[in-house]
Amino acid sequence: MALVVKRDRGRPKGSKNKVKSASAPVPAVKRGRGRPKGSKNRKTPDADLVVEPDVLICPITRTMFRDPVVLFDSGHTYERSAILSHFCRNGAKDPLTRRALSSTKVTTNWAVRQIVQFWLDKHPGVMPDGWEIREVLEPSKDDGTRRIDEGGDVGVLRTWRAMCPALQEVWPEDEQPQDWEGVTMENNGRVVELELEDVGLTGAVPAELGRLSALRKLSLSRNRLTSVPAEIGQLTSLVKLYLHDNRLTSVPAEIGQLTSLEGLWLRHNQLTSLPAEIGQLTALRVLLLYGNQLTSVPAEIGQLTSLTELHLADNQLTSVPAEIGQLTSLERLGLRDNQLTSVPAEIGQLTSLERLYLGGNRLTSVPAEIGQLTELKELNLEGNQLTSVPAEIGQLTSLERLYLGHNQLTSVPAVIRERNPSILYW
Numbered sequence: 001m002a003l004v005v006k007r008d009r010g011r012p013k014g015s016k017n018k019v020k021s022a023s024a025p026v027p028a029v030k031r032g033r034g035r036p037k038g039s040k041n042r043k044t045p046d047a048d049l050v051v052e053p054d055v056l057i058c059p060i061t062r063t064m065f066r067d068p069v070v071l072f073d074s075g076h077t078y079e080r081s082a083i084l085s086h087f088c089r090n091g092a093k094d095p096l097t098r099r100a101l102s103s104t105k106v107t108t109n110w111a112v113r114q115i116v117q118f119w120l121d122k123h124p125g126v127m128p129d130g131w132e133i134r135e136v137l138e139p140s141k142d143d144g145t146r147r148i149d150e151g152g153d154v155g156v157l158r159t160w161r162a163m164c165p166a167l168q169e170v171w172p173e174d175e176q177p178q179d180w181e182g183v184t185m186e187n188n189g190r191v192v193e194l195e196l197e198d199v200g201l202t203g204a205v206p207a208e209l210g211r212l213s214a215l216r217k218l219s220l221s222r223n224r225l226t227s228v229p230a231e232i233g234q235l236t237s238l239v240k241l242y243l244h245d246n247r248l249t250s251v252p253a254e255i256g257q258l259t260s261l262e263g264l265w266l267r268h269n270q271l272t273s274l275p276a277e278i279g280q281l282t283a284l285r286v287l288l289l290y291g292n293q294l295t296s297v298p299a300e301i302g303q304l305t306s307l308t309e310l311h312l313a314d315n316q317l318t319s320v321p322a323e324i325g326q327l328t329s330l331e332r333l334g335l336r337d338n339q340l341t342s343v344p345a346e347i348g349q350l351t352s353l354e355r356l357y358l359g360g361n362r363l364t365s366v367p368a369e370i371g372q373l374t375e376l377k378e379l380n381l382e383g384n385q386l387t388s389v390p391a392e393i394g395q396l397t398s399l400e401r402l403y404l405g406h407n408q409l410t411s412v413p414a415v416i417r418e419r420n421p422s423i424l425y426w
Contacts, residue, residue, distance in 0.1 A: 006405045012331065029062075029277055056116055058082055063130030065116050065131035067137040069106040074099070081165070088164040089203040104163060105204075108139045135329045149172075153191040156211045157183065164198035180217075190214035197242070210234035221245050221265065233257035244268055244288065256280035267291045267311070280301035290314045290334060302326035313337050313357065325349035336360045348372035359403065371395040382406050391415050398421055 004063070057198045060082040066078040074094045078086075081304075083095070089289075092101040117136055120128075121196050127134055157177045171180040178185040185192035191212050201223035210231025218235065219242035226247045226345065233254025240263040247268040255264075256277025261284055267292035279300025287304070290313040297312065302323025304310075310327065311334040318339045327347025330353055333341075337360040348369025355378045358366075363384040371392025378401045381389070386407040394415030404412065404426035412426065 013097070016397065029244060034144065053119070054092075056112065056119065058180060061130065064128040065109075065112055066135075067114070067130065067139065068109040068112040071101070071111040072105040072107065073101040073103050075110055076299060077345070078106075080106065084163050085165055087206070088166070088201075091204040093148055102113075104159065106162075113139075117339075152189055153187060153214070154178075154186070154214055156208050157191065157284060159208050160206055163202065163206060163425075166202065170196075170199050184217075187216075193217040194221070195219040203234070205229055206229045211236060216240070218242065227253075228252060230254040236260060239263070240266065243261070251275060251278075255278045259283060262290070262306075274301075276296055276300045285309070287311070297321055297324075299323045305329060308352075320344060320347075324345045328352060331355070333357065345369045351375065354378070355400075356380070366390055368392045377401070379403070389413065389416070393417055 003366075003415045012089055026160075047228070050158070058068070058079040058369065059076075061079050063079075065077070068077050069080045069083065070077045070114060071083070071094065074097065076094060076096055078095070086095050088106050092104050094097065094101055105118065113136060119132060120136070137210055154177045157171075157180070161171050166376065170182075173383040177183060177338055181193040182197075182199075183191060184425050192214055194212065194215060198220050198221070201220060201355055203225065204227045204290070205220065207229040208231075210229065211234070213234055213236065215235050215238055216236060217240045219240075221242045222245040224247055225243070226249065228248065228251065231253045231254070231366045232252060232265070233256070235258060238258050238261055243260070244265040244267040246269050248266070250271065251274060254277070256275065256279070257279060261281050263286040264281070264284060265288045267288045270293040271289070271294055274289075274297065276298045277300075278298065279302070279423065281304060283306055284304050285306055286309045287307060288309070288311045290311045292315050294312065294317060295317040297317065297320060298325075299321040302321065303326070304327060306329055308329055309326050309332045310330060311332070313334040314393060316339055317335070320335065320340065320343055322344040323346075325344065325348070327350060330350050332355045333350065333353060334357045336357040340358070340361040340363060342356065342363065342365065346365040346369075348371070350373060352375055353373050354375050356373070356376060357380045359380040360383040363381070363386055366381065368388065368390040369392075369397050371390065373396060375398055376396050377398055379393070379399060380403040382403040382405040384407050386404070386409055388409065389404065389412065391413040393399075394413060400423055402416070404424070407426075409426065412424065417424065
């Protein structure tokens with residue numbers, strides 16, 4: 001085997017570095033390090049006649065390969081850690097072509113490994129750019145072929161681990177997946193709970209997650225996730241889904257397929273809207289959406305007739321749909337710290353409601369129908385622009401706390417004051 005290299009990182013236009021191998025072809029990967037126009041290769045002592053051939057340079061790291069792998073889908077070769085990190089951040093896309101990949105399977109590129117080792121042997125004492133030690137890394141045992149062929153839920157977990165450096169920190173390679181932190185697996189090999197709270201996940205949740213169809217609980221909260229794949233709709237056994245405290249800007253419409261879902265935690269993200277399909281979650285009992293950037297709520301939310309808790313505080317809502325009155329099982333409704341100027345009269349239909357939070361809005365009036373909420377124990381109206389409150393509030397015989405402070409009230413109806421003065425805060 002012969003290897004021709006030049007010292008200058010630039011080459012005359014049209015020329016190429018050449019690597020000849022009798023055992024296997026080498027993928028052509030452009031390095032993209034041209035020299036300034038007009039410069040020339042210089043003759044220097046033999047010790048300086050060393051440069052890494054472009055075909056041995058990873059397109060992502062721009063350094064010589066230490067653990068090269070080839071993508072089954074595209075045939076391109078990358079440094080293992082670099083391509084798996086790329087998948088974790090950007091999803092299944094080829095870095096060179098930006099094309100969506102049908103598979104993220106990778107396997108060791110033995111031909112490139114051999115040539116890298118030949119280059120090291122040919123240039124003893126020379127340290128490639130970006131390396132700290134002159135050694136080719138041992139191929140990872142967590143090889144792409146084995147990951148996929150292993151199949152089932154274990155294969156999904158191994159694939160995700162390989163794609164995401166954060167999981168490589170919490171899921172040791174020498175442990176069995178059923179022993180990994182946050183994984184609950186039944187004897188049949190199906191994963192039923194996956195709790196990965198605050199483990200450093202970033203970017204997109206991989207589509208492969210949709211294959212964990214036996215999942216009943218999924219917690220990905222307190223990470224830096226930016227998107228959730230449509231395949232999440234395949235998790236039809238899911239009962240609890242925790243996605244709060246991330247950087248999500250949207251929720252896929254396919255979430256409406258989770259008809260067994262009872263709890264959905266989406267608080268403290270960057271959501272600006274909700275898909276109408278959320279109304280298909282007819283088993284949903286708890287929906288937490290506070291701390292987002294929502295400007296409206298779809299009318300379909302009125303179809304969630306099993307809902308007992310709905311929290312929409314700290315958004316940018318300017319109105320609430322009248323269909324909210326259909327949530328007759330609702331016990332807690334949080335709407336504080338929005339931009340509401342009114343609430344629909346249909347709110348009086350929420351006869352199971354025990355706590356209603358409307359503080360920190362721009363309300364100038366409250367509908368008289370609020371007096372129909374006979375189970376109400378706490379009513380917070382502070383921090384609005386109210387000049388009066390309806391006397392019908394005096395009909396709320398279960399009321400224990402009434403907050404009216406920081407409004408423009410000059411008085412409170414006598415029927416409210418006289419019923420139980422100790423509950424009134426204004």
